[in-house]
Amino acid sequence: MPIIELSTFQYVFAFFAFFLGGLVKGTVGMGMKAITLGLLATVVSLPVAIALLIVPGLTANAWQVVGGGAPRQTLRRIWPLLAACCIGVWLGAEVLVVAETRLLTIGLGILLGAYAAYGLIAPHIPTPGRHEIWMSPTIGGLNGLAAGMTGSDVIPGVPYLQAMGLPREELVQAMGLLFLTASIAIAFAFQNKGLLDGELAVSSVVSAIPALSGYWFGAKIRRRIAEAQFRRVILVSLLILGSYIVVRNVI
Numbered sequence: 001m002p003i004i005e006l007s008t009f010q011y012v013f014a015f016f017a018f019f020l021g022g023l024v025k026g027t028v029g030m031g032m033k034a035i036t037l038g039l040l041a042t043v044v045s046l047p048v049a050i051a052l053l054i055v056p057g058l059t060a061n062a063w064q065v066v067g068g069g070a071p072r073q074t075l076r077r078i079w080p081l082l083a084a085c086c087i088g089v090w091l092g093a094e095v096l097v098v099a100e101t102r103l104l105t106i107g108l109g110i111l112l113g114a115y116a117a118y119g120l121i122a123p124h125i126p127t128p129g130r131h132e133i134w135m136s137p138t139i140g141g142l143n144g145l146a147a148g149m150t151g152s153d154v155i156p157g158v159p160y161l162q163a164m165g166l167p168r169e170e171l172v173q174a175m176g177l178l179f180l181t182a183s184i185a186i187a188f189a190f191q192n193k194g195l196l197d198g199e200l201a202v203s204s205v206v207s208a209i210p211a212l213s214g215y216w217f218g219a220k221i222r223r224r225i226a227e228a229q230f231r232r233v234i235l236v237s238l239l240i241l242g243s244y245i246v247v248r249n250v251i
Contacts, residue, residue: 010043015210018056022211025060026218028231030158030175032060032211035234037151038112038241042248046105047096050151050186051196055204056211057183063215064176074173077166080133081157082181084140085147089185092148097193099149102249108150109245115154116239120232125163135160144182148189153182 021036033053040049065071075082096104128135143157161174190196196204 013043014040014052014207018207019210019214022056022060022214022216023218024214024234025064026215026220027222027225028218028234030154030179031234031238032215033057033179034112034115034152034154034238036211037108038238038245041105041108041245046101046108046150047190047195048200050096051190051200052204052207053151054183054187054190054196055201056208057179058187059208060211060215061176061180061183063212065173065180071173071177074166074170074177077164078136078161078174078177081136081140081143081160082177084137085144085153085157085178085181086185088141088144088146089148089182090144090189092145092150093186093189093193093195095145095149097195104149106246106249107146108152109242109249111146111150111152111155112238112242112245114242115152115158116235116242118155118159119235120239125159127163127165128160132164143178144185147182147186151186153179 017036017039020039021032021034024030024035025032036053036056037049040052044052139156139160143153143155143160146155147153157178158175161171161178164171164174166174187196
């Protein structure tokens, strides 16, 4: 169901979801897909929500990658993870085509809750060390599989990248590369499997406007607020939202 066919309430709600997702990403460097997907999944079907996020995800994450300087060094370190992510997305999209949407929406709620819980608890994860050679493609594949099925591309990829001990700026860029790769892979997979038609593609382009507007505002206010406190509020909200999505689709 393209955004142009939504009711007035759904249209306004979608605009708000993209703006809020962009605002969060601009402020803390991540979380746009989690916020936007979680909200959209309450008013439209999951495949439509994922498709609408393709262009906003591409633009916002490209901005994040370019803003971090030349990504060559980061790419050399994480390219096995990114390559495996593309394969995982393709397989995940295969599941999305044939699986019951309600079950995958429940999966999205669980992933959002897991991401929020991880962020709130902030457990210490040991560095992969010498196991990185096989862990990177394994984690990348699992991350891509989750992204292809539910649109969520943060678990288990983000905790793994944080465990790799990358410098802060390189870590932010690595997350941007992961999200950007997942968005590109989703675009190709959805187009190939008939999940992305012309109207939906146009709707995704339009959706980039509120998302980038929110990202711009978030980047402006980043230094004017207590980032840690703001991030905690977002994570608690995501935990509640994920729980609501699960309960709503189970009952």
